[in-house]
Structure formats: C-alpha cells, structure tokens
Amino acid sequence: METLSYILQQLINGIQLGAVYALIALGYTMVYGILRMINFAHGDVFMLGAFFGYYLITKLSLPVYLVFLLAMIGTALTAFTIEKIAYRPLRKKSAPNISLLITAVGVSLFIEYFFSLKILFSPDYIAFPRPFEVESYDLKFFVITNIHILIFIATFLSLIGLYFLIYKTRQGKAMRALALDAEMAKLVGIDTERIISFTFMLGGALAGLGGILYAIAYPQINVFMGVMPGIKSFIAAVLGGIGIIHGAVLGGFIIGISEVFVSAFLSSTLRDGFIFLILFIFLLLRPNGLFGKRIEKV
Amino acid sequence: MKILEIKNITKNFGGIKAVSNVSFDVKKGEILSIIGPNGAGKTTIFNLITGFYIPDDGKIIFKGIDITKIPTYKRINLGIGRTFQNLRLFKSMSIFENVLSASLVKSEYNLLSSITRNKNFYLKKSEAEHKTRKLLEFFSLDKKESYPAISLPYGEQRKLEIARALALDPELLLVDEPAAGMNPSEVIDLIDIFHKIQETFKTTIIIIEHHMDFVMNISKRIIVVDFGEKIMEGTPEEVKNDKRVIEAYLGEEFISA
Amino acid sequence: MRLLLEIRKELLFSLAIYLLLKVFFINDIFSEYIEQVILYTIIIVVASLGLNIIYGFTGQFSLGHAGFYGLGAYFSAYLTKTFSIESGLLFIFIILLSGAFSAFIAYLIGIPILKFRDDFLAIATLGLGILIRNILDNSDRFIETLGGSRGFVGINSLSGLEIVFFVSLFFILISKNIIYSKYGLFWRTIRDDETASSSIGINTTNIKLLAFVYGCFLAGSAGAMYAHLYTFLHPSNFDFLKSVDFLVIVIVGGMGSISGTIIAGFLWVFIIEGLRILLPPDILELRWVIIPVILIIIMMWKPYGLMIKKKVI
Ligand SMILES: Nc1ncnc2c1ncn2[C@@H]1O[C@H](COP(=O)(O)OP(=O)(O)OP(=O)(O)O)[C@@H](O)[C@H]1O
Numbered sequence: 001m002e003t004l005s006y007i008l009q010q011l012i013n014g015i016q017l018g019a020v021y022a023l024i025a026l027g028y029t030m031v032y033g034i035l036r037m038i039n040f041a042h043g044d045v046f047m048l049g050a051f052f053g054y055y056l057i058t059k060l061s062l063p064v065y066l067v068f069l070l071a072m073i074g075t076a077l078t079a080f081t082i083e084k085i086a087y088r089p090l091r092k093k094s095a096p097n098i099s100l101l102i103t104a105v106g107v108s109l110f111i112e113y114f115f116s117l118k119i120l121f122s123p124d125y126i127a128f129p130r131p132f133e134v135e136s137y138d139l140k141f142f143v144i145t146n147i148h149i150l151i152f153i154a155t156f157l158s159l160i161g162l163y164f165l166i167y168k169t170r171q172g173k174a175m176r177a178l179a180l181d182a183e184m185a186k187l188v189g190i191d192t193e194r195i196i197s198f199t200f201m202l203g204g205a206l207a208g209l210g211g212i213l214y215a216i217a218y219p220q221i222n223v224f225m226g227v228m229p230g231i232k233s234f235i236a237a238v239l240g241g242i243g244i245i246h247g248a249v250l251g252g253f254i255i256g257i258s259e260v261f262v263s264a265f266l267s268s269t270l271r272d273g274f275i276f277l278i279l280f281i282f283l284l285l286r287p288n289g290l291f292g293k294r295i296e297k298v
Numbered sequence: 299m300k301i302l303e304i305k306n307i308t309k310n311f312g313g314i315k316a317v318s319n320v321s322f323d324v325k326k327g328e329i330l331s332i333i334g335p336n337g338a339g340k341t342t343i344f345n346l347i348t349g350f351y352i353p354d355d356g357k358i359i360f361k362g363i364d365i366t367k368i369p370t371y372k373r374i375n376l377g378i379g380r381t382f383q384n385l386r387l388f389k390s391m392s393i394f395e396n397v398l399s400a401s402l403v404k405s406e407y408n409l410l411s412s413i414t415r416n417k418n419f420y421l422k423k424s425e426a427e428h429k430t431r432k433l434l435e436f437f438s439l440d441k442k443e444s445y446p447a448i449s450l451p452y453g454e455q456r457k458l459e460i461a462r463a464l465a466l467d468p469e470l471l472l473v474d475e476p477a478a479g480m481n482p483s484e485v486i487d488l489i490d491i492f493h494k495i496q497e498t499f500k501t502t503i504i505i506i507e508h509h510m511d512f513v514m515n516i517s518k519r520i521i522v523v524d525f526g527e528k529i530m531e532g533t534p535e536e537v538k539n540d541k542r543v544i545e546a547y548l549g550e551e552f553i554s555a
Numbered sequence: 556m557r558l559l560l561e562i563r564k565e566l567l568f569s570l571a572i573y574l575l576l577k578v579f580f581i582n583d584i585f586s587e588y589i590e591q592v593i594l595y596t597i598i599i600v601v602a603s604l605g606l607n608i609i610y611g612f613t614g615q616f617s618l619g620h621a622g623f624y625g626l627g628a629y630f631s632a633y634l635t636k637t638f639s640i641e642s643g644l645l646f647i648f649i650i651l652l653s654g655a656f657s658a659f660i661a662y663l664i665g666i667p668i669l670k671f672r673d674d675f676l677a678i679a680t681l682g683l684g685i686l687i688r689n690i691l692d693n694s695d696r697f698i699e700t701l702g703g704s705r706g707f708v709g710i711n712s713l714s715g716l717e718i719v720f721f722v723s724l725f726f727i728l729i730s731k732n733i734i735y736s737k738y739g740l741f742w743r744t745i746r747d748d749e750t751a752s753s754s755i756g757i758n759t760t761n762i763k764l765l766a767f768v769y770g771c772f773l774a775g776s777a778g779a780m781y782a783h784l785y786t787f788l789h790p791s792n793f794d795f796l797k798s799v800d801f802l803v804i805v806i807v808g809g810m811g812s813i814s815g816t817i818i819a820g821f822l823w824v825f826i827i828e829g830l831r832i833l834l835p836p837d838i839l840e841l842r843w844v845i846i847p848v849i850l851i852i853i854m855m856w857k858p859y860g861l862m863i864k865k866k867v868i
C-alpha cells in the first residue's frame with residue numbers, strides 16, 4: 001500500500017514537471033515546424049520568464065495574475081527580438097541549418113553570460129518568493145498541493161488556448177500553412193515573416209509561463225536554470241515527433257515522469273544521462289518520433 | 299539480353315500512389331525513354347531502381363541479381379549511374395574534383411596506403427586523374443576543370459553531372475530530365491552526346507524527358523506513365539498516336555520543343 | 556621516400572619551430588606558465604583538427620567533442636596511474652591507446668547516431684557530451700581513482716615539449732595524408748551532398764563513421780596529452796563550453812582548413828590566456844559574453860563558414 005501511494009505521489013510530481021516541459025516543448029516544436037531550426041536559446045527564454053516573475057513579485061509586488069501576464073509578455077517580446085536580430089538576417093541569406101543552430105547556441109550563451117554579470121542577475125542561486133502560501137491536501141493515496149493544481153490548470157488552459165489559436169484563428173491557419181509548405185504559403189499571400197514572429201512570440205509566452213511555474217514549484221532560480229529543462233524539452237518535442245503539437249505535449253509528460261521516476265527509484269545524479277539514453281534508444285527504434293512520418297524527397 | 303527487369307513495383311507515400319504495379323524490361327544497349335505528365339511517378343521509379351526508396355511491393359532485377367532491397371552504394375557499384383532532376387553537384391568543389399570523386403570510388407587503395415603513400419597509392423591516383431581528364435575532354439569541360447562546379451552555366455552543369463555518373467563505368471545510366479532548362483541548340487547537342495555515349499561506352503540508358511522531339515529522336519522504345527501506372531509501351535510512332543497518351547497529357551502542358 | 560619528399564616543407568618548417576621552442580624552453584626564456592600554455596595550445600589544435608574533420612570536412616555537426624577529449628584524458632590518466640608509467644615511450648603508447656579508446660566509443664555510438672542529419676545529430680552529440688560529463692561526475696562510484704566530481708589528482712607529468720610536439724606533428728601529417736586521399740575527397744562530397752555521394756557509390760555510412768571515429772581518436776589522444784600536462788582533471792574541463800571552444804576554433808580557422816585550425820587554435824588560446832593575465836577576474840567573465848557575439852557575427856557575415864576550401868579561378 002505504501003509503495004503504491006509512493007508511486008502515485010511520484011506520478012503526480014512527474015506530471016507537474018512534465019507540464020512545464022510540455023510548455024517549453026511547444027515553442028521548440030512550433031518553431032521547428034515552420035523553420036526547421038532548433039531554437040537553442042528557447043531554454044533561456046524560459047529562464048528569463050522566471051526572472052521576470054521574480055522582479056515583478058519582489059520589486060513591484062503585483063497581484064499574481066499580473067505577474068503571469070507581464071512576465072509572459074516580457075518573454076514573448078524577448079523571443080520576438082531574438083528572432084528579429086539574430087535569426088532573420090541569416091534566413092534572408094538562406095543560410096544552412098547548422099549556421100542557424102550555431103547562431104542559436106551563440107544567442108543562448110550570450111543571454112546566460114550577459115545576465116550572469118554581477119550588475120544584472122549574477123551567477124548565484126536566488127530564492128524565488130512564492131506569490132502565495134503553499135497548502136497541501138491529503139487525498140489518502142497521495143498529497144496534492146495548490147502548486148500542483150495551479151500548474152495543472154495553467155497548463156490545461158494554455159493548451160486549450162493554443163489549440164483554439166492554431167485551429168480556429170486566421171493566424172493559426174497561416175501558421176499551419178507555413179509549416180506544411182513555405183513556398184505555397186507565400187504564393188497564397190501569407191505574410192510569412194509576420195507569422196514567424198507570431199510563432200516565436202507564442203512560444204516565448206508559453207516558455208515564460210513555464211518559467212514562473214517552474215520557479216514556483218522549485219523555488220530556486222539561476223541564470224543557467226534553462227539549460228537542462230531546455231534540452232530535455234527539446235528531447236520531448238523530438239519524442240513526440242518534432243513539428244507536431246500534441247506530440248510535444250505527450251513528449252513533455254513522458255520526459256517529466258521518467259525523470260521523476262529515475263530520480264526516485266534509481267539515482268538522482270544519473271537522471272540527466274538517463275534522459276539521453278531514452279532519446280538514443282527511442283530514436284533508434286522510431287527515427288521520426290511517436291507521431292512523425294516523413295520520407296526525405298530525393 | 300535483359301539488363302534490368304522491373305517486376306510489379308509499387309510505392310506509396312501516405313495516401314499518394316506514386317508508383318503502382320509497374321513492370322518493364324530494359325534490353326542491354328538500348329536507349330529507353332520514360333515519359334508522363336508532372337507527378338506521374340517517373341522520378342520515383344529512378345529512386346526505386348537506385349535504392350533511395352525501397353518499393354512496398356515488387357522486385358527489381360539487375361544483371362540477374364535481385365537488388366530490390368540492397369543499399370544504394372552497392373547497386374551503384376554493380377554498375378548503375380544516375381543523374382538528378384534538380385542537379386546535385388558537389389557545390390564547393392571544382393569541376394575536376396566532381397568527376398574525380400566518382401573516378402576514385404572503385405580505386406583500390408586503402409587507408410594505410412593513403413597514409414604511407416606507397417606506390418599503389420600514386421598509381422591508382424594517377425589512373426583516376428587520367429580517367430577524369432578524358433571524361434572532361436569528352437564533354438569539352440577540360441578547359442575549365444579547376445573552376446568551381448557551380449560557376450558553369452546550367453546546361454554544362456547537366457553535362458558535368460552526366461560525366462560524373464559515367465566515371466563509374468556504369469552499364470546502366472539513368473538520366474532524369476537532362477534537357478530541362480536547355481535552349482534548343484543545346485538540346486540538339488545533347489542528342490548527339492547521348493548517341494556518342496552509347497557508341498563509346500556501350501552504356502544502356504534510360505531517360506526521363508518531357509521534350510517530345512528529344513524522346514522521339516533518341517529512343518526506339520518509350521514507356522508512358524500516368525498517375526503512377528504504366529499506361530503503355532511502344533515505339534515513338536505508336537506512342538504519338540495512342541489515345542490514352544493523348545488523354546493523359548490533355549490539359550497538361552505538352553512541351554514540344 | 557616519396558612520402559618524405561612530399562612533406563619535406565612541413566617537416567623542415569616544424570623542425571625549425573621545434574628548435575626555436577627548445578632554445579626558449581632550455582634557457583627559461585618563458586615562464587613555466589607560458590611554456591605550459593604553448594604545449595596546451597598544440598594539444599588544443601590536435602583536438603580541434605579532430606572536430607574539423609568531423610564537422611568542417613565531413614559536415615557532421617558535433618556538439619559533444621569535449622566528451623571524447625575527456626574520455627581520452629581520464630582513460631590515459633587511469634592507466635599511467637595504475638601502472639605507474641613514467642617512461643616517455645610507454646606514454647606515447649598510452650596516448651595512442653587513449654585515442655583508440657575514444658575512437659572505439661565513437662565507433663559504437665557513431666553507428667546509430669550518424670544516421671541523423673544536421674540539427675538532430677547536434678542534439679544527439681550534445682546529449683552524448685552531457686552523458687559523458689554525467690558519467691565522469693559519478694566516476695568515483697565505480698572506480699575510486701577517477702575522483703568523480705572531486706577531480707582526478709596526482710597524475711604524472713609526462714607531457715613534455717618533445718612528446719607533445721612530435722606526437723602532434725605526427726597526427727597532423729597523418730591527417731593531411733588522409734585528407735588528400737580519396738577518403739578526404741569523399742568526406743567533402745558528403746559535406747556537400749550526401750545523397751549525391753551515395754549516388755556515385757560511396758558507402759556514406761562508413762565514410763562518415765571513419766571521419767567521426769578518426770576525429771574522436773584525435774580528441775582522445777589530445778585528451779591524454781592534456782591530462783599529463785596539467786596533472787589534474789575535473790569533469791568541468793570537458794563540458795559543453797569546451798565543445799563550443801573547439802567549435803569556435805574550427806569556424807574561425809575555416810571549415811576544412813588544416814592550417815586555419817592551427818592558426819585559430821593559437822589565436823584562441825593566446826587571446827583567452829592573454830585576457831586571463833591582462834584583465835581582472837571580474838571582467839574576465841565578460842569573455843563568454845563576447846565570444847558568442849563573435850560567433851553570431853561570423854555566422855551573419857559568412858553563413859557558409861569561413862574559408863571553405865574552394866578552388867577559385
Ligand atoms: N519522398 C516523398 N514523399 C512524399 N511524396 C512523394 C515523395 N516523392 C515523390 N512523392 C510524390 O509522388 C508522386 C510522384 O512524384 P515523382 O517525382 O516521381 O513524379 P515525376 O513523374 O518525376 O514528376 P515531374 O515530371 O514533376 O518530375 C508525386 O505526387 C510526388 O509528390
């Protein structure tokens with residue numbers, strides 16, 4: 001009985017972590033879907049979300065919903081700016097994929113080390129003040145906290161919002177058209193640059209949301225905190241079949257739950273390595289991800 | 299003598315039947331043409347023969363060997379050469395290196411002799427270089443051999459790609475739309491070149507082409523495909539007057555240079 | 556004999572450099588620190604050359620190169636420590652063995668991951684680098700000597716001028732001969748167009764694997780020399796940033812250029828070490844703010860990489 005409830009408890013924690021990964025993975029998958037590029041700096045946008053949240057809470061002591069809203073706007077604008085300054089000029093030169101990736105690695109390092117300067121965020125760990133008291137409810141088999149509930153609800157709502165955006169609005173239709181065939185999208189008069197910006201902003205906002213939620217759940221923030229979650233969420237997107245929205249969400253949960261289980265039952269120091277092991281084995285078996293199918297055209 | 303036998307091959311991409319149940323034979327030494335409207339599945343047939351795709355069904359026999367499932371490089375080394383519809387040259391390399399790379403594929407020296415530079419290394423190297431030069435002369439590209447491949451005008455890039463394929467000494471050469479993007483006088487040149495290739499190298503050739511004049515001029519046998527299916531096979535005369543062929547092309551731009 | 560004739564210029568030039576260095580080293584014209592930096596630079600050049608073969612020549616993007624460098628370092632240090640090796644000749648053998656060890660691991664891993672193309676390969680190799688780092692961090696759990704996150708201490712100091720210089724020279728000359736053979740040409744055709752390469756009968760899987768394995772061999776050998784130069788190893792010496800270091804050297808030196816890698820390697824280490832002497836530690840932290848900016852600017856300026864070897868009329 002006790003082990004069962006321990007397993008259930010870990011499952012709840014895994015879903016919580018997975019929800020955050022899913023939010024980050026969505027940005028990777030949407031950008032990859034339309035540009036075929038890995039936005040390596042996406043994990044750092046997530047980190048910035050946590051820091052924006054930190055400053056909005058400590059310096060301005062705003063109400064919770066405004067903290068979320070403003071931080072998400074902040075990360076959306078950051079993502080927009082990164083795309084505009086660093087990636088767009090390269091795309092204009094139709095640079096090879098790898099040059100875009102190297103640039104993205106550069107942007108990522110730049111953000112991390114620039115903000116780790118003493119006069120900015122500093123490289124130290126900072127305690128994140130939760131905007132509300134933690135309450136936990138004992139449901140007999142496992143304990144659930146209001147943080148769990150907040151994360152589940154926030155993720156759930158943003159997924160519904162995202163689906164609505166992608167499948168019901170003109171912007172969303174244009175995004176899907178662009179992902180399907182960029183040339184065709186241009187021909188039918190879609191302003192591709194605007195849609196690309198829009199996609200980056202959407203991904204940025206979701207990552208920002210993920211950042212604050214993550215900081216509330218694990219209240220220690222640091223300029224490098226986005227690196228591993230970023231990479232793991234990318235792996236989540238790959239597992240789900242990169243470019244596929246629901247794949248990213250499912251992948252996020254798979255990675256989050258696996259990570260928590262590996263930490264709980266095997267070894268917490270080996271968990272990062274373990275995630276990559278999952279990736280290698282998985283890609284060997286299904287090179288196109290869970291839902292992906294594509295044969296390269298010759 | 300049959301050099302290639304295609305037996306009921308089928309290839310689907312998701313819902314699209316790119317090639318369905320196509321069969322034909324190729325006789326040693328002939329020039330066979332494949333025609334058909336856009337998206338008919340012509341290029342897919344080449345990709346199936348060269349192993350870039352594996353058929354969902356059917357068999358491909360080359361020189362009596364079943365090659366249906368073996369990897370591309372093995373098929374090529376059995377004696378198949380090909381060009382691509384959208385030109386695939388080695389862009390950062392010179393004209394000479396483009397052909398040399400193919401000449402060196404069958405060159406028999408190993409890693410150790412490239413490190414120690416023994417006699418065999420130099421011998422094989424000069425053999426490959428000699429062969430490359432002769433091919434470039436054949437295509438009148440020798441004067442420009444050290445230019446980057448992409449500095450050539452389009453028509454000559456197409457020739458270079460054929461030269462590269464011929465450096466493999468293929469018994470079967472697959473050429474995908476060689477005349478695309480060429481002007482009428484270049485097309486006439488190209489017809490001569492193929493006749494010369496056939497004489498000099500005794501190569502069996504399959505050509506995919508839209509230019510009807512070109513096809514009529516160059517091959518005695520034509521295969522017509524439409525929506526992935528082979529709709530007929532015959533002499534240029536027969537094809538020209540066939541109702542099904544005319545229907546297949548109806549509404550399609552039927553280029554006649 | 557023809558081999559010697561072919562490389563006589565490089566040999567003479569290198570001998571001259573060696574003698575010059577020897578004179579400086581014997582007469583203590585440089586401080587010990589500078590001497591170490593010079594040897595370190597040569598080692599970094601060898602490892603970077605390895606990445607240049609994998610990425611610059613063959614186009615297989617790797618973000619995990621430092622992992623293989625680290626594997627060679629730990630493997631060699633473990634051997635020399637366990638068997639108390641102090642002779643130079645045996646050490647040369649250990650260097651080669653450590654290279655072979657990294658190469659072997661690269662071979663095992665290369666078979667599956669080289670199937671991926673560009674960005675996926677990047678993530679897979681990045682993951683590999685993190686996995687190796689993760690294993691090194693926990694290494695003391697299975698082999699106490701390796702030290703885990705406390706670091707590997709008490710390694711013999713065996714990487715003197717002669718060994719580092721001539722072993723590296725040997726590697727560079729071998730690399731040159733491979734690059735100017737059909738193998739090097741096939742590496743370049745694969746970088747340009749993998750599909751076209753297989754259409755001319757190249758076994759692209761094997762040729763890519765050769766580049767990856769050989770590049771990692773160089774990394775592992777360089778790691779062995781590194782371990783016995785600084786006599787202390789820590790997992791953090793082999794993390795993602797180290798891989799970025801190698802990448803920057805390859806990109807700045809020019810993808811597919813041996814001499815470029817050598818020059819860029821020297822510039823790189825001297826700039827970083829030079830900054831370390833010149834600047835106070837606070838400002839030194841700025842270097843990781845500036846390096847990415849340099850990287851981004853190079854990419855915007857020449858998205859296809861600097862000095863891709865191209866015969867232009
Ligand atoms: N890798 C692939 N993935 C999905 N669909 C493909 C792929 N390759 C080919 N197709 C589809 O198969 C069909 C046949 O294509 P194919 O290129 O063989 O036609 P084709 O006869 O060569 O046409 P064209 O004259 O335009 O070159 C087309 O509908 C094409 O879109």
Ligand SMILES: [Mg+2]
Nearest residue numbers: 340341342383
């Ligand atoms: Mg075609």
